[in-house]
Amino acid sequence: MQKIMIVEDDPKIAGLLQNHITRYGYDVILTRDFSKVLEEFREVQPDLVLLDVNLPSFDGYYWCRQIRNHSICPVLFISARSGEMDQIMALENGADDYITKPFDYGIMMAKIRSQLRRAYGEYAVRTEESVIEAAGLRLYPERLELMYNGRSIPLTRKECDIIGSLMERHPRVASREALLEKLWDDQNFVDENTLNVNITRVRKKFQELGLEDAVETVRGIGYRLHASWAEEDGR
Known part of the structure; x- marks a missing residue:
């Protein structure tokens, strides 16, 4: 129970x-x-x-x-x-x-x-743990954990959902509508500003891993993972 x-x-x-x-x-x-x-x-x-x-x-x-x-x-x-x-x-x-x-x-x-x-x-029981990989990042949705360059940080469920969407769409843009649908069952209960707040929290999580400017705002459309560190590493 x-x-x-x-x-x-x-x-x-x-x-x-x-x-x-x-x-x-x-x-x-x-x-x-x-x-x-x-x-x-x-x-x-x-x-x-x-x-x-x-x-x-x-x-x-x-x-x-x-x-x-x-x-x-x-x-x-x-x-x-x-x-x-x-x-x-x-x-x-x-x-x-x-x-x-x-x-x-x-x-x-x-x-x-x-x-x-x-x-x-x-x-639920799985045969193997799921992992999302992009630009040198490894996201473990079941653990709510993000890893980069040997370091890991814990995430809240909403942070994990947002980062997962950005990584799955990389290098494409994840629309605001898609992120809202991913995060909430009924968009009637959601204020647009709530997504902005959660994006700010996600940016702070990337900063904890030493990754600055990791989330790019694409005005009028949504957000994109701006993996400049991956370009420097040739990934």
Whole structure:
């Protein structure tokens, strides 16, 4: 049974969420001590986290960063804050999605199931591990890991999906529409700016590998892997 951890300091909302999600066969854990969110996370090892923004001691952005230092499990923010900057901050701090209150339970469950499929659906038995290779890069989708020149970095599921699309299309352009379709089941729930935020995070990942200007913006069309390092190496 997959475990969902709810970090919500309003006991009424937390209880309603627990009751509803439990009906779908998930094991739901409610956080009680909001000063030890990471400690509880590491103990519970949930498959997905629902995280409020406004919390005692530290806000949800802080706890999302702490979780990201230890895990790449899906994190969905649930918040009454509906401003664009709030959603951008959530994504910048490692969230996979953002649900505003009051939320529709049907949409919420669809987003939860979608994130769980993307994070764990690929863990079916395989005869061999899949790998995507391009321009000296090696991407392991099941591991959520990107390698270059003997170095490796962990990725979130969305970062992995974007990088995979760029590598598969290299040296062609991956359109914005194709990337949105790859990342989300229903584009009606997606703000165009959300893709921009995730592209920024992908660029930072390449920089961690020492690869600058790795993602080129093709105005009006989409993005392309600009593998200047491969040209220098003759790859």
